[in-house]
Amino acid sequence: MNDFARHLCSRLPTARIDLTTRAAYTSDASIYRAMPAAVFEPRDTTEVVTAVRIAAEHGVAVTCRGGGTSVAGNAVGTGLVLDFSRHMNRIIELDPDGATATVEPGVVLGALRQHAATHGLTVGPDPSTYSRCTVGGMVGNHACGPHSVAWGTTADITDRLELLLADGRVLSATRGGSGDANIDLRLRQLRDRYLAALRTELGRFTRQVSGYNLDALLPEKGFHVARSLVGSEGTCAVVLGARLRLTRVPPARVLLVLGFPDVYAAAECAPMLAKAGALTVEGLDAPLVEALRSRPGRAPGLELLPSGRAWLYCEVQGANDAAAVSDARRLARQAGVPGRVTTDPGQIAALWAIRRNGAGTATRMADGRAAWPGWEDSAVPPKRLASYLRDLHFLMDEHGCNGTITGHFGEGCLHVRIDWDLESKHGMASYRNFIAAAGELVVAHGGCASGEHGDGRARSELLARTYSPELLGAFAAFKNIWDPAGVLNPGIIVNPVPFDADIRPGPGRDRLELPLVQRLHADSDSLARAVQRCSGVGSCRDASGTMCPSYQATKDEVHSTRGRARVLSEMLRGETLPDGWRSKQVRDALDLCLACQACKSECSVNVDMATYKAEFLHHHYRFRLRPRAHYTLGWLPVLARIASVAPRMLNWLTSRPTPSRWLSVVAGLEPRRPLISLPPQTFRRWFARRTRSRASAPESGTVVLWPDTFSNFLDPAGAQAATQVLEALGYRVALPDGPVCCGLTWYSTGQLKVAREVLARSVRSLEGHLRAGRTIIGVEPSCTQALRETAAQLLPDSAAVRSLPNQVRTLAEVVAGHQGPWPFGRLNGSAVLQPHCHQEAGHGHRPETDVLARLGVAVDVVRTGCCGMAGNFGYEPGHWEVSRAAAERGLFPTLRAASPGTAVLANGFSCRTQIGQSGVRDIRRAEHLAQLLLRALPSGSSGAHNGS
Incomplete structure (x- = not known):
C-alpha cells in the first residue's frame, strides 16, 4: 500500500x-467504517483515469464518493476513495x-434543481439529502425520493452515462449499447441466458432496487445499458x-398533511392516494x-x-x-381523517423540514438512546405495506x-432507525x-x-435470501463483464462482505474516555457518545444553511x-490516531472550526462541535505551551483591563504601521488584521x-445590565x-457588583479551568440579583448565550447558574x-442586520426583527450565518482566507448592495469589527440595536447624562 501511495x-x-x-x-451516513489508503479529489477526467489506472496496477480497490450521504456503507473503502464533489461539479449543459x-x-442535486427551476424544470428523483447529495451518488445507489411516485426514479430519468472502466477505457452508455461492441455482445448473451429470471424476479414493483438493474437490458426496455448500471x-x-x-414543474402545488390514528392506517391509505394522483405520499x-x-x-x-x-x-x-387546493380537499x-x-x-417548508430531516433526527430517540440505520430502506409492493x-x-x-x-408510503418503501445495541x-x-x-x-x-x-x-449479503441462485449468477456475470479484476468497490452486491463486519459503533470502539471538564448532560458526560451523535447525513455540507462556514x-x-x-471518533477509538488528546491530526481538523455553534441548532441531532473543540484544546495543550494567540486572545479581558489605564498610548501604537506590525508579531496575531483601538x-x-435621570422608584422595576469585556473595554457605545x-422604558439599571466576565475568550481557546x-x-456577583428575580440583560450576544447555556456545562452544580436561562x-x-408605554418613534428607514451566530444557535433573531418592524425599519437579514470573525478565530494566524471567505458568502455582498444611508446592525463586537474591516465603501459604521x-x-x- 505504501508503494501505491x-x-x-x-x-x-x-x-x-x-x-x-x-x-x-x-464513514458515510451508515454504521460502517473503513480507513482508506488515500483520498483523491479529481479536477477532470484525465486525473480520474490516471488515479484509477494507478490503483488497478497496484491491485488497490477504488470507491467513488459524492456527498457521502450513503446509508448502506456504499461509499467507504480501504483503498482509494475518489471524491467528485469538490471539483467535478459542473453543469455542462441544460437544454x-x-x-x-x-x-x-x-x-449537487440541489444546485441542478435550482438551475433547472429557472426554466420551469426540475429533477424528478429528490431524496431528502438533495441539498448535498450528488448526481453521481444518485446514479450509484439508485436514488428515488418523495416525488418518484409520480416522476420516476434515477433509472427512469437516466439517458446516458459517461463511464471509466478499471482498465482505462472511457465509454458512453445509453439506450442500445455501451459504446463497446464486445461488451454489448456479452451483455446480450447474459440477458438471453438469464431471460426468465430477469423477467420473473426483477421489475415486480417500482421500488425493487436490490441487486443490479438487469431488467433494463430486456428487449422490451430497449437494451438500455446506461439504466442497467444505475444502482451498481x-x-x-x-x-x-x-x-x-x-x-416540467406543475403550474401550482399545495401540500396536504393527513393525520392517522396509527402508522398502519396511514400505510393502508397510501396506495389509494398514490393512484389518485398525489405527487408525493410520504409517511412518518x-x-x-x-x-x-x-x-x-x-x-x-x-x-x-x-x-x-x-x-x-x-x-x-x-x-x-x-x-390544487380543491383537489387536495x-x-x-x-382519506376520511x-x-x-x-x-x-413558509408553512410548507417547515412541514417538509420535519420529513426531510428525519434521517438525522431519527438517530436519537426521544429519551436520548441512539438509533441506527441498519434496516433502512426495505420495500414491498404498496398494497402489502400495512401488513x-x-x-x-x-x-x-x-x-x-x-x-x-x-418513508415513501405510496411506493411501499420504509426508512427505519432502530435502537440496537x-x-x-x-x-x-x-x-x-x-x-x-x-x-x-x-x-x-x-x-x-x-x-x-x-x-x-448493509444489504448485499441479503441478496442470497432475496433472489434465486440463477439470478445471483447473472449478477456475478454482469460484474465480471465490466470489472473482471474486481477493483471497483469490492464486497458490494457480488461476493458481499458480511453485513455485521466493520461496524463503526462496534464493540470496544472507544479506548480513550477520560474525565471531561465540561458536563455533557445529554450524552452521559461522554465525549465518545457526543461525537457518535453524528449520523453522517451531511446537512453540514448544505450550501443554503449556516453550518460549517x-x-x-x-x-x-x-x-x-x-x-x-x-476524526474525533478515530482519536477516541485509539487505533489509527493513537496519540489521544495530543493528536496533531485532530488539532488540524479542528483548527478551522469557527465555533459558530450553528451545528448545535441546525444539525438534526445537535452535534456541538464548538463544545468538543473547547474540550479537546483544553486537554491537547494541558501542561504545554500554547500558540501565542491563545494567550493574547484568551486573556483579552485581563489585557484589556490593563490597557484601559492608558488607552491613548495603546491607540498611538496601533495606529502606526511599524509598531502595529511589531505588536501583531509579538502577540502572535494575524498580521493582515488591523489591531483594535x-x-x-x-x-x-x-x-x-453619569447623572442618573430616573427616579429612585422606577416604573418597570430594576434590571441588571451585564458589562461584558467587549462592551466595557472595547466598544461601550452599545452598553x-x-x-x-432601558431607562426610557421605565427601568432602573444596575450593574453586577465588581468586575465580571463570562469566560468566553478562555473557553474558546480551550483554557477551560480558567474559564x-x-x-x-x-x-457570585449576580446571586443577590437572581434571588430577587431580576432580569439580567446581555449586550454582547456571545456572552449572553454563554450565560444561558455554556455556563451549565462548566458549573453544573451551581444553583445560580441553573437559574440563568x-x-x-x-x-x-x-x-x-x-x-x-412605547417611547420610541418611527424611523422609517432600512437596515442590514447581521445576526450573531451564537444567538442564532440559541433563541434566534426574531425579537430584533419584531422591534425593527415596530420602528418602521425595513430589514435585510444576512442569512448565511457567521460573519467570519468569530471572536478570536479571525485574529489567529492561518485563518485570514477562511474568515474573509465566510464573510463573502453573504455579509459583504449584502453590504455592497445596500443603499446609501442604510443602517448596519450587528449586536456582536466581532461582527462589527469584521464589517469595519470589510473594505466596503459608502456604508455606515455598524452599530448595536441599542444605538x-x-x-x-x-x-x-x-435622560440627561454625562460623558456619553
Missing part, C-alpha cells in the same frame, strides 16, 4: 494520504427545449458524467415527531401537524392554487427493539439475528431489503462538522460618572445606549416584550 502522489500531487483526511473519510441536463458526477454502486464502472431527463410516525420535540431549540412546523399518531404528506398539483375527504391543506411557502409494518413491529418487539419510521458482542449477535429475520420477512411480503440507496455493505469556504470534507466528528473611557466609568433605552473560575466568580435576556427580547433605539427616542426622553 508513493506512486499516486508522484503522479497526482494533490492526492491526500495524510491521516487527518483519511480519518475524515472513514430547456429537450428538457435534459448533462452534468459532471459531483454536481460503482462496482462496474466509474461514472464521469450523466445526461438526465428533466420534469409518532416516535419520530416525539424525538424531534425532545430536541433543544426551535422545531418549527410541529404545531402545523394535524392530530394523529402518524402522518402522510401529499403534494397535490393543479392548473392554479385554487384547483377531495383527497382529504377520500383530519388534514391540513396549505399554500403558504409488512405490523410484522416488522412484531419482530422488533420480539428482539426488544424500538424505532422510528418514515451495537456496542457489545451480545448486542451485535442480536443485531445479526434481527437483520437475518427481517430479510426473510420482507421477502415473505414480496419485497426486498433495498427500496433505494443501493445494497452496500469553513467547509463552505474550502469545500474540504475535513472542515465539515461530519469530517471533524469522524480602545475608547477613551470604559462603560463602567461612564456609568459611574451606554442600552442603559438609556470556569472566572465564570464562577462572576456568577430563565433570567438572562437580550435587549431586544426585553424591548419586544415590554408591556408598558438605533436610542435614535428613535424623542429628544430628552433618554
Whole structure:
C-alpha cells in the first residue's frame, strides 16, 4: 500500500494520504467504517483515469464518493476513495427545449434543481439529502425520493452515462449499447441466458432496487445499458458524467398533511392516494415527531401537524392554487381523517423540514438512546405495506427493539432507525439475528431489503435470501463483464462482505474516555457518545444553511462538522490516531472550526462541535505551551483591563504601521488584521460618572445590565445606549457588583479551568440579583448565550447558574416584550442586520426583527450565518482566507448592495469589527440595536447624562 501511495502522489500531487483526511473519510451516513489508503479529489477526467489506472496496477480497490450521504456503507473503502464533489461539479449543459441536463458526477442535486427551476424544470428523483447529495451518488445507489411516485426514479430519468472502466477505457452508455461492441455482445448473451429470471424476479414493483438493474437490458426496455448500471454502486464502472431527463414543474402545488390514528392506517391509505394522483405520499410516525420535540431549540412546523399518531404528506398539483387546493380537499375527504391543506411557502417548508430531516433526527430517540440505520430502506409492493409494518413491529418487539419510521408510503418503501445495541458482542449477535429475520420477512411480503440507496455493505449479503441462485449468477456475470479484476468497490452486491463486519459503533470502539471538564448532560458526560451523535447525513455540507462556514469556504470534507466528528471518533477509538488528546491530526481538523455553534441548532441531532473543540484544546495543550494567540486572545479581558489605564498610548501604537506590525508579531496575531483601538473611557466609568435621570422608584422595576469585556473595554457605545433605552422604558439599571466576565475568550481557546473560575466568580456577583428575580440583560450576544447555556456545562452544580436561562435576556427580547408605554418613534428607514451566530444557535433573531418592524425599519437579514470573525478565530494566524471567505458568502455582498444611508446592525463586537474591516465603501459604521433605539427616542426622553 505504501508503494501505491508513493506512486499516486508522484503522479497526482494533490492526492491526500495524510491521516487527518483519511480519518475524515472513514464513514458515510451508515454504521460502517473503513480507513482508506488515500483520498483523491479529481479536477477532470484525465486525473480520474490516471488515479484509477494507478490503483488497478497496484491491485488497490477504488470507491467513488459524492456527498457521502450513503446509508448502506456504499461509499467507504480501504483503498482509494475518489471524491467528485469538490471539483467535478459542473453543469455542462441544460437544454430547456429537450428538457435534459448533462452534468459532471459531483454536481449537487440541489444546485441542478435550482438551475433547472429557472426554466420551469426540475429533477424528478429528490431524496431528502438533495441539498448535498450528488448526481453521481444518485446514479450509484439508485436514488428515488418523495416525488418518484409520480416522476420516476434515477433509472427512469437516466439517458446516458459517461463511464471509466478499471482498465482505462472511457465509454458512453445509453439506450442500445455501451459504446463497446464486445461488451454489448456479452451483455446480450447474459440477458438471453438469464431471460426468465430477469423477467420473473426483477421489475415486480417500482421500488425493487436490490441487486443490479438487469431488467433494463430486456428487449422490451430497449437494451438500455446506461439504466442497467444505475444502482451498481460503482462496482462496474466509474461514472464521469450523466445526461438526465428533466420534469416540467406543475403550474401550482399545495401540500396536504393527513393525520392517522396509527402508522398502519396511514400505510393502508397510501396506495389509494398514490393512484389518485398525489405527487408525493410520504409517511412518518409518532416516535419520530416525539424525538424531534425532545430536541433543544426551535422545531418549527410541529404545531402545523394535524392530530394523529402518524402522518402522510401529499403534494397535490393543479392548473392554479385554487384547483390544487380543491383537489387536495377531495383527497382529504377520500382519506376520511383530519388534514391540513396549505399554500403558504413558509408553512410548507417547515412541514417538509420535519420529513426531510428525519434521517438525522431519527438517530436519537426521544429519551436520548441512539438509533441506527441498519434496516433502512426495505420495500414491498404498496398494497402489502400495512401488513409488512405490523410484522416488522412484531419482530422488533420480539428482539426488544424500538424505532422510528418514515418513508415513501405510496411506493411501499420504509426508512427505519432502530435502537440496537451495537456496542457489545451480545448486542451485535442480536443485531445479526434481527437483520437475518427481517430479510426473510420482507421477502415473505414480496419485497426486498433495498427500496433505494443501493445494497452496500448493509444489504448485499441479503441478496442470497432475496433472489434465486440463477439470478445471483447473472449478477456475478454482469460484474465480471465490466470489472473482471474486481477493483471497483469490492464486497458490494457480488461476493458481499458480511453485513455485521466493520461496524463503526462496534464493540470496544472507544479506548480513550477520560474525565471531561465540561458536563455533557445529554450524552452521559461522554465525549465518545457526543461525537457518535453524528449520523453522517451531511446537512453540514448544505450550501443554503449556516453550518460549517469553513467547509463552505474550502469545500474540504475535513472542515465539515461530519469530517471533524469522524476524526474525533478515530482519536477516541485509539487505533489509527493513537496519540489521544495530543493528536496533531485532530488539532488540524479542528483548527478551522469557527465555533459558530450553528451545528448545535441546525444539525438534526445537535452535534456541538464548538463544545468538543473547547474540550479537546483544553486537554491537547494541558501542561504545554500554547500558540501565542491563545494567550493574547484568551486573556483579552485581563489585557484589556490593563490597557484601559492608558488607552491613548495603546491607540498611538496601533495606529502606526511599524509598531502595529511589531505588536501583531509579538502577540502572535494575524498580521493582515488591523489591531483594535480602545475608547477613551470604559462603560463602567461612564456609568459611574453619569447623572442618573430616573427616579429612585422606577416604573418597570430594576434590571441588571451585564458589562461584558467587549462592551466595557472595547466598544461601550452599545452598553451606554442600552442603559438609556432601558431607562426610557421605565427601568432602573444596575450593574453586577465588581468586575465580571463570562469566560468566553478562555473557553474558546480551550483554557477551560480558567474559564470556569472566572465564570464562577462572576456568577457570585449576580446571586443577590437572581434571588430577587431580576432580569439580567446581555449586550454582547456571545456572552449572553454563554450565560444561558455554556455556563451549565462548566458549573453544573451551581444553583445560580441553573437559574440563568430563565433570567438572562437580550435587549431586544426585553424591548419586544415590554408591556408598558412605547417611547420610541418611527424611523422609517432600512437596515442590514447581521445576526450573531451564537444567538442564532440559541433563541434566534426574531425579537430584533419584531422591534425593527415596530420602528418602521425595513430589514435585510444576512442569512448565511457567521460573519467570519468569530471572536478570536479571525485574529489567529492561518485563518485570514477562511474568515474573509465566510464573510463573502453573504455579509459583504449584502453590504455592497445596500443603499446609501442604510443602517448596519450587528449586536456582536466581532461582527462589527469584521464589517469595519470589510473594505466596503459608502456604508455606515455598524452599530448595536441599542444605538438605533436610542435614535428613535424623542429628544430628552433618554435622560440627561454625562460623558456619553
